[in-house]
Amino acid sequence: MANKQASPGSARMPGPSYRELITRDNTPPPGALLTEQYTFAGDNDIAFANYTSQDYAELEFARMWPKVWQWACHETHLPETGDYCVYDIGNASVLLVRNSAGAVNAFVNACMHRATQLKASGSCGFVNAITCPFHGWTYDLDGNLAELPHDWDFPHVDQAGSGLRRIRCEIWNGFVFVNFDPQAVPLEDYLEVLPDHFEQLPQHPREITLHIEKHLPANWKASQEAFLELYHVRETHAGGHPETDLAAQYDVFGKHVSRFMHTIGAPCPMANPVPSEQVLMKRLWREEKNWIPGAEEDDVPTVPENETARDVYSALLKRRFSETYGHDFSNVSTAAAIDSIQYFVFPNFFLFPGLSLNIAYRFRPKLNNPDQCLFDLFYFQPTPAGRSPNQAPEPIRLGLDDSFTQVPEVGHMARIFDEDTGNLRAQTNGFKISAKTGATLGNYQEIRIRHLHQTNTRYLSNE
Ligand code: FES
Numbered sequence: 001m002a003n004k005q006a007s008p009g010s011a012r013m014p015g016p017s018y019r020e021l022i023t024r025d026n027t028p029p030p031g032a033l034l035t036e037q038y039t040f041a042g043d044n045d046i047a048f049a050n051y052t053s054q055d056y057a058e059l060e061f062a063r064m065w066p067k068v069w070q071w072a073c074h075e076t077h078l079p080e081t082g083d084y085c086v087y088d089i090g091n092a093s094v095l096l097v098r099n100s101a102g103a104v105n106a107f108v109n110a111c112m113h114r115a116t117q118l119k120a121s122g123s124c125g126f127v128n129a130i131t132c133p134f135h136g137w138t139y140d141l142d143g144n145l146a147e148l149p150h151d152w153d154f155p156h157v158d159q160a161g162s163g164l165r166r167i168r169c170e171i172w173n174g175f176v177f178v179n180f181d182p183q184a185v186p187l188e189d190y191l192e193v194l195p196d197h198f199e200q201l202p203q204h205p206r207e208i209t210l211h212i213e214k215h216l217p218a219n220w221k222a223s224q225e226a227f228l229e230l231y232h233v234r235e236t237h238a239g240g241h242p243e244t245d246l247a248a249q250y251d252v253f254g255k256h257v258s259r260f261m262h263t264i265g266a267p268c269p270m271a272n273p274v275p276s277e278q279v280l281m282k283r284l285w286r287e288e289k290n291w292i293p294g295a296e297e298d299d300v301p302t303v304p305e306n307e308t309a310r311d312v313y314s315a316l317l318k319r320r321f322s323e324t325y326g327h328d329f330s331n332v333s334t335a336a337a338i339d340s341i342q343y344f345v346f347p348n349f350f351l352f353p354g355l356s357l358n359i360a361y362r363f364r365p366k367l368n369n370p371d372q373c374l375f376d377l378f379y380f381q382p383t384p385a386g387r388s389p390n391q392a393p394e395p396i397r398l399g400l401d402d403s404f405t406q407v408p409e410v411g412h413m414a415r416i417f418d419e420d421t422g423n424l425r426a427q428t429n430g431f432k433i434s435a436k437t438g439a440t441l442g443n444y445q446e447i448r449i450r451h452l453h454q455t456n457t458r459y460l461s462n463e
C-alpha cells in the first residue's frame with residue numbers, strides 16, 4: 001500500500017536510487033549527473049481538452065509557438081556556404097541559409113514581391129543565391145534583395161529595404177534554434193542548465209547517421225509524454241515483468257528543461273533474486289550490443305569477480321568507440337557512456353547525450369489536426385577524427401500506419417517505437433471516450449508531464 005502520510009512527491013521506488021547506483025561505477029560520473037532537482041508541483045488532473053481541443057491548439061499556435069526557442073535543424077544540415085534547409089511549424093516556414101561568413105541566417109520563407117514560398121517545406125539543398133521561382137526576385141545569402149528584374153517598373157520599391165525578413169536564430173552545440181519573438185531571451189539563457197551540463201558530458205564532434213520523420217496518431221504533447229516518463233516501460237515494452245522496472249531519476253530544472261536518467265545494465269531494484277553480474281551482462285549483450293561497432297560476432301564478455309556488468313560493458317564500448325572513431329573516450333564515465341539520459345527542452349527538443357544512446361527527438365503539431373503530430377528521430381555518432389562531419393542525411397518518411405521496423409537502421413529500438421505508437425493511438429481514442437475529463441499523473445515519475453503543461457499554460461496566459 002502506498003504511504004498516504006508521506007508528503008506528496010516524496011515517495012520513491014524501493015531499492016537503490018539512480019544516484020546510488022552510478023556512484024558505485026568505476027569511472028565516476030560528472031557532477032551534472034549527480035544533481036537532483038525535484039519539487040512537488042500539484043496533483044490535479046490534466047484536462048483532456050488540452051490535447052483534443054482545436055481551440056486550445058490554436059491558442060498554442062498564437063501564443064506559445066511564436067515565443068519559444070525551437071530546434072530547427074542541425075549544423076550538419078547546412079555545412080557549406082549556400083546550403084539551406086526549411087523548417088516548418090504551424091503555418092510558419094523558416095528558410096535557414098549558411099552565408100559566406102559561415103553564419104546561419106533564418107528568414108521568413110516567402111518572397112517580398114507577391115509572397116511566393118521560396119523553398120519547399122521540409123526541403124534542404126544548395127543555392128548561390130535565393131531566387132524566387134515566380135518572377136525571379138533574387139536575394140543574396142544575407143537576405144538582401146540583390147536583383148529585382150524589370151526594376152524600371154518598381155520605382156516605388158526601396159530595394160535596400162526589401163530584403164527577406166529575419167527570424168532570430170542561434171546555435172547551441174551544433175543545434176540550430178529559431179525564435180519568432182524579437183524580444184526573446186538569448187538561447188543560452190533559455191536553455192538553463194543545459195550548456196553547463198553538456199560541458200561535463202562527452203564533447204566530440206557528432207554527425208547524424210539517421211533521420212526518420214514519422215506521422216504519429218496523437219497530439220504533440222501526448223506523443224512527447226510517451227517519451228518523458230519510464231513508468232510505462234514495464235507494461236508497454238516488457239510484458240509487465242516487474243524485474244524490468246527502472247530506478248529512474250526525474251529532474252525539473254527551471255521553466256524549460258527537465259531530465260530523466262536510468263541505468264543500463266544494473267539490476268532492477270525490485271529484482272528477486274538479484275541476478276548475477278554475468279546474467280546482467282548476457283541481457284546487456286542481447287539488448288544493447290548493436291550500439292558497439294563490430295560486436296555482432298563477439299561472444300558475451302565475461303565479468304571478472306568484483307566487477308560489474310555495466311563497468312565491463314562500458315569499458316568495452318569506450319574502447320571500441322575509441323578505435324572506430326579515433327577519439328579518446330577512456331575518461332567518459334560509465335553512466336555517460338551507456339545510460340539512458342534524456343534532457344527535454346520545452347516545447348519539443350529531446351536529447352540523449354550518451355556515447356551509445358546518442359539520439360534526439362523533435363515533435364511538431366499539425367495544423368488543423370490536434371490528434372496527430374510529426375515526429376523526427378535522429379541518431380548521432382561521433383565524427384571520425386581527421387575529417388569533417390558528414391552532411392545530415394535526407395529524412396526517411398514514415399506515414400501514420402508505417403512501422404519503424406521498415407527501416408533496418410533503427411535497429412532494436414524499432415520495436416520499442418512501434419509499441420509507443422500503439423499506445424498513442426489508443427490514448428487518442430481514449431481521450432474521446434473516457435468517463436473522466438482529465439489525466440491523473442504520478443507525483444514523481446510523471447512530474448515532467450505536469451511540468452510540460454505548466455510551462456505551456458504560462459505561455460498561453462502570456463506570462
Ligand atoms: S512572387 Fe517572388 S518574384 Fe514574384
Ligand SMILES: [Fe+2]
Pocket residue numbers: 226227232233236237416420
Ligand atoms: Fe516507450
